[in-house]
Amino acid sequence: MRRVYLDEVKPGDKLAWPVYLSSGEVLFEKGRVLTSEDIDRLHEWRVVEVLIEGYDEIEKELERERMLLEVFKEAHKYTVEYSRNVLERLSRNVEVKREEIGKVVLDTIENLSINKDVLLMISAYFKRKDDYLFVHAVNTMTIALAIGGYLGYTEEELEHVGMGALLHDIGLVHLADGNEERKEHPEVGFKIVKNTLSNVHPVVTNIILQHHERKDGSGFPFGLKEGEILKEAMIVGVAEVFDRLTSPRGEGRRGSSFEAMKFILSNTKDKFDPKVVEALMRVMVIYPLGTLIRLNTGEIGRVAASTPNPFRPKVNIMFDKYGRPLEKIVRIDLSEELAYRLYIAEVLDESAYDLDLSQEITA
Numbered sequence: 001m002r003r004v005y006l007d008e009v010k011p012g013d014k015l016a017w018p019v020y021l022s023s024g025e026v027l028f029e030k031g032r033v034l035t036s037e038d039i040d041r042l043h044e045w046r047v048v049e050v051l052i053e054g055y056d057e058i059e060k061e062l063e064r065e066r067m068l069l070e071v072f073k074e075a076h077k078y079t080v081e082y083s084r085n086v087l088e089r090l091s092r093n094v095e096v097k098r099e100e101i102g103k104v105v106l107d108t109i110e111n112l113s114i115n116k117d118v119l120l121m122i123s124a125y126f127k128r129k130d131d132y133l134f135v136h137a138v139n140t141m142t143i144a145l146a147i148g149g150y151l152g153y154t155e156e157e158l159e160h161v162g163m164g165a166l167l168h169d170i171g172l173v174h175l176a177d178g179n180e181e182r183k184e185h186p187e188v189g190f191k192i193v194k195n196t197l198s199n200v201h202p203v204v205t206n207i208i209l210q211h212h213e214r215k216d217g218s219g220f221p222f223g224l225k226e227g228e229i230l231k232e233a234m235i236v237g238v239a240e241v242f243d244r245l246t247s248p249r250g251e252g253r254r255g256s257s258f259e260a261m262k263f264i265l266s267n268t269k270d271k272f273d274p275k276v277v278e279a280l281m282r283v284m285v286i287y288p289l290g291t292l293i294r295l296n297t298g299e300i301g302r303v304a305a306s307t308p309n310p311f312r313p314k315v316n317i318m319f320d321k322y323g324r325p326l327e328k329i330v331r332i333d334l335s336e337e338l339a340y341r342l343y344i345a346e347v348l349d350e351s352a353y354d355l356d357l358s359q360e361i362t363a
């Protein structure tokens with residue numbers, strides 16, 4: 001099913017959804033094959049757009065994404081368990097081979113190359129209150145690798161970024177405390193990894209040491225300033241803040257991805273590297289993947305995939321403008337020229353809608 005502006009509707013097109021008048025009455029039922037008289041009536045009633053049956057390409061794309069989401073969800077679960085095992089051993093100073101960590105990183109790079117949007121949506125949405133540190137490690141790694149990929153890093157450089165991201169809070173695992181404010185954790189982690197991980201690259205250990213340093217010197221443990229902080233540590237710093245702000249911890253509810261993005265953007269001047277933040281925006285979209293939104297037309301849906309324009313992503317519409325749930329998701333690419341009449345008018349509070357992304361997608 002696809003969404004078509006009235007001036008593009010042709011006689012013979014079949015309605016995939018009823019046409020409602022503003023009073024809420026049905027003008028034409030679903031399934032009606034439109035005649036040119038019908039189209040004239042739609043014009044008279046000032047109907048702007050209708051949902052028409054067909055458009056296999058988008059249906060296929062959605063189907064593929066649904067499948068990948070299932071596959072990547074399982075992969076995410078597995079990666080968290082695998083990483084828990086490695087991180088726990090390492091945090092007790094049990095020797096771990098470099099390849100054991102490299103494997104997780106390489107798998108994630110490969111999955112990102114298959115479908116970055118779906119994998120990042122999982123990082124942004126599939127959080128757990130328990131096991132916070134392990135889920136946080138995996139999500140931070142995924143986001144950091146996507147940023148590094150956008151910045152054109154080589155595979156070897158990406159491997160360092162990914163390893164550093166996966167291990168960045170190993171100090172907290174050792175301290176058995178999820179509190180990122182514990183100022184000693186970067187140094188604790190640095191020492192553990194330096195002493196216990198064989199053949200570790202200095203970029204990896206420096207990411208662990210510097211991931212809380214900020215451009216204006218307000219970070220810890222050393223209060224380093226712009227120019228003194230390793231770029232890779234800035235990448236992991238931004239990725240981990242994004243994940244942290246969107247994770248449920250303790251009794252707290254998760255913050256929305258949009259709020260996290262706003263927080264990072266508003267602190268970029270003082271704290272973060274603007275190139276890294278731009279990359280985050282490009283890969284996660286200004287309205288991050290999965291965000292529940294309302295279009296200017298009143299339709300409600302989710303940000304589903306990135307486009308070259310971070311303000312105009314692809315969205316999956318789930319409710320029509322009267323709030324009625326659609327039988328099938330309608331995909332709209334806001335970056336396409338024709339769709340410029342449409343824009344994201346509002347970011348909605350998920351909790352008010354009783355929606356569950358995982359169920360929607362597997363429905």
Ligand SMILES: [Fe+2]
Nearest residue numbers: 168169180211
């Ligand atoms: Fe940390």
Ligand SMILES: [Fe+2]
Nearest residue numbers: 168169180240
């Ligand atoms: Fe962290």
